[in-house]
Amino acid sequence: MSRILIIAEHDGAALSPSVAKTVACAAQIDAAQIDVLVLAASAADVAAEAASLDGVNRVLTIENAANEKPLAAVLAPQIVAATEGYSHVFGPSTTFGRDLMPRVAALLGVNQVSDIMSVEGSHTFKRPIYAGNAVVTLDAPAEHVVVATVRTASYKAVAGGSSAPVESLAIEAELPSHTRYVSTQAGASDRPDLQTAAAVVSAGRAIGSEENFDLIFALADKMGAAVGASRAAVDAGYCPNEMQVGQTGKIIAPDLYIAIGISGAIQHLTGIKDAGTIVAINKDEEAPIFEVADIGLAGDLFQIVPELTNAL
Amino acid sequence: MDKILVGLKRVVDYNVRVRVKSDGTGVETDGVKMSINPFDENALEEALRIKENGGASEVIVVSIGPSEAQQQLRTGLAMGADRAIMITAEEAPDSLTCARALLSIVEREQPGLVILGKQAIDDDNSQTGQMLAALWGRPQATFASELAIDGDTATVTREVDIGMETIEIDLPAVVTVDLRINEPRYVKLPDIMKAKKKPLDELALADLGVEQAPAFAHTNFAPPAERERGIMVDDVAGLVAALKDKGLV
Structure with missing residues (x-):
């Protein structure tokens, strides 16, 4: 045993x-x-x-x-x-x-x-x-x-x-002093934790700027969802690294994942394949994200996202 | 410091869509483009920048695996590394055996810093750097997005789940880097020509006196469970209706 x-x-x-x-x-x-x-x-x-x-x-x-x-x-x-x-x-x-x-x-x-x-x-x-x-x-x-x-x-x-x-337990072990903690910078957020949230709203490079991310936050807050991002969006500086979902970021399994302006690179998909329902919103009807999405909506995210936020 | 040691792993290129062999014995690598593991390119770039800023006098690249990895070492030399060490083995060894082999190179070369990628994109293990640090009895700073050397210590910012963590480590140490630490340089043609003249030592793993770690038996490779393509809706009203139908909003 x-x-x-x-x-x-x-x-x-x-x-x-x-x-x-x-x-x-x-x-x-x-x-x-x-x-x-x-x-x-x-x-x-x-x-x-x-x-x-x-x-x-x-x-x-x-x-x-x-x-x-x-x-x-x-x-x-x-x-x-x-x-x-x-x-x-x-x-x-x-x-x-x-x-x-x-x-x-x-x-x-x-x-x-x-x-x-x-x-x-x-x-x-x-x-x-x-x-x-x-x-x-x-x-x-x-x-x-x-x-x-x-x-x-x-x-x-x-x-x-x-x-x-x-x-x-009383442990006898010699502990090194060669490694010292200095500080942590955590994104101050009242939103649900990305790794445990039931719903996650995520954006890719198509969101275009840090300011435009407010559209994503507004939708997420309406839904009580956590917010994620593709590597492209993090690399572009639109949002902090702890929001990255994918092979080299966080692997998550929410009940609902809404991918907005994310094309669906394999490195991103590996982070969401255990999600319950995947919703994709993307301008490009041929985007690979639609191959794995349960519900797809092709169109301009800048029209769709505010409309969706109002409709919920 | 005198030397920085950088590990370069030969892996299936980032852009290749990997397919599992139909008999389940592995993944298809015949005729597939091979490259330096992307994180290892960041590791080398960081080492080169430290040297160019006067923080080190020599950058050594090392690879472990089939001798074809010499191509990746030559690319590393073309990027600006000073010399290369190829440790040949029939196939890429397991993480602990790699760490033991790297330790034997560390003992020989006495680098002030070892920089590795945070993970290899083939096995996605993310182990070798931590294991080398453990065997060496030295600090590890994994998933680094910023590295600042100051004499005998380094300050490292690490990408962790809750955000950024900063730690201070005494040198020598092992640092494993994340993609955002830098943008690796492109190799220019004259550098490729120059790299052909740089020293590349070849050693057999078996000759290093490294003990083979207890290895895993990989009994089957399979494609992942695929998700089915779902439905397309025409507008936001259709999306909201579909979400309500599933009880998600």
């Missing part, structure tokens, strides 16, 4: 929604034990949230002032010290997990399974490659620990309401 350790992503106060999705992936494996590890300066609130997730047997905490910010070089040696007895160590494939987990894998002397999209067996997984143009099935060697990141868009969060025990 597998014993799975999940590394919790959090901001010091609240658990990231990515953790409940990572637990959902772990629950697909025939596991005797699923534990969540919280590394923090002060872990109580985050640990209590993790303990409420269905399927979690135990929450372990490592409290250390050095863990206030998630620096991979600081967290990795502590995680390695806590992995004794586990057959699997999982993290989410958010920027947190993608930064941290390969460092853990290397210290454990194993390769990492990136972006698990499907569990086929305790050591057999499917993952996307080539921007989602192919899906590979791989077998990880059974005699080694499996270190993996979970493609969160492939899983629905497990429910809360449980109450697993929380235990504090």
Whole structure:
């Protein structure tokens, strides 16, 4: 039977929604034990949230002032010290997990399974490659620990309401001081989070300017939706990087995705292929986005978007 | 600093629409255009700019895989790298074996900085830089969109899910770069001619004394589940009706 350790992503106060999705992936494996590890300066609130997730047997905490910010070089040696007895160590494939987990894998002397999209067996997984143009099935060697990141868009969060025990771990690990946190610039937004929102409105280069993005924000706010963008729109400086959806941005799975002025490059489509319903609004009737859209409307976004905002 | 080491991976070109082989043993690469992994071009561009601003004296490009990757190293030399190291292996090795091979080059060359792309667009793994930093016991700054060197430290701005994070790292270190860090230069014809005379050392992976990491068995490759083309509506009223029909608004 597998014993799975999940590394919790959090901001010091609240658990990231990515953790409940990572637990959902772990629950697909025939596991005797699923534990969540919280590394923090002060872990109580985050640990209590993790303990409420269905399927979690135990929450372990490592409290250390050095863990206030998630620096991979600081967290990795502590995680390695806590992995004794586990057959699997999982993290989410958010920027947190993608930064941290390969460092853990290397210290454990194993390769990492990136972006698990499907569990086929305790050591057999499917993952996307080539921007989602192919899906590979791989077998990880059974005699080694499996270190993996979970493609969160492939899983629905497990429910809360449980109450697993929380235990504090005393870890002896030498922590480096060669990496120091300076600051975070987060886009101040009251809008829903792009990675968890039920509806997302997204714009491409055709929006034409930062000012014109207000049209997209107006529609999103009317719908209670999050706002995303194609790489072209971010590169053009129309909106900040954290809004980018696609192969090198965020992979999302909202119930409704409205793509406005986005042509539908494969690198963008890989970020939205798990969306429930895709709506495309584009001037070019031949745009590839219409090949994957459930509902398409060909026309000028500058007329359609304000009209749609008024109609809803 | 003295040297900057940059990794260049040979991958199927960004513009090629990759197709899975009908027997499920891999993806079609015969006759397909191959290029430097786009993120690695950004890595090299950043290294060249540091050198041109007086921050380093030599830029070394390294590739691991089939010897055809020498073409990509020559392109790197034409962009402005000073010399190249080709580590030949029958096929591109797994991430941890690559990291171990890079570590052996790092120990030999003692660079002040290693710059890699944040991920390769073929396997989309995003692992090698972090693994090299772990094995080397040095800092990592992944997904970098800004890099400023100041003596023995670097300040790096990273593209993370919530926005931008800035960290400070002691050198030597590993930095993996995102596409927005710079705009890679175009190679000019005279530079291609000049690059032919620059040194390119060839080593066999087997001769580096690198231990092969426990590898995964890739048992099947399949095309992704396709989404079906849906309906076209004529106007906003039709769109709103279709959304209401699905219970989405």
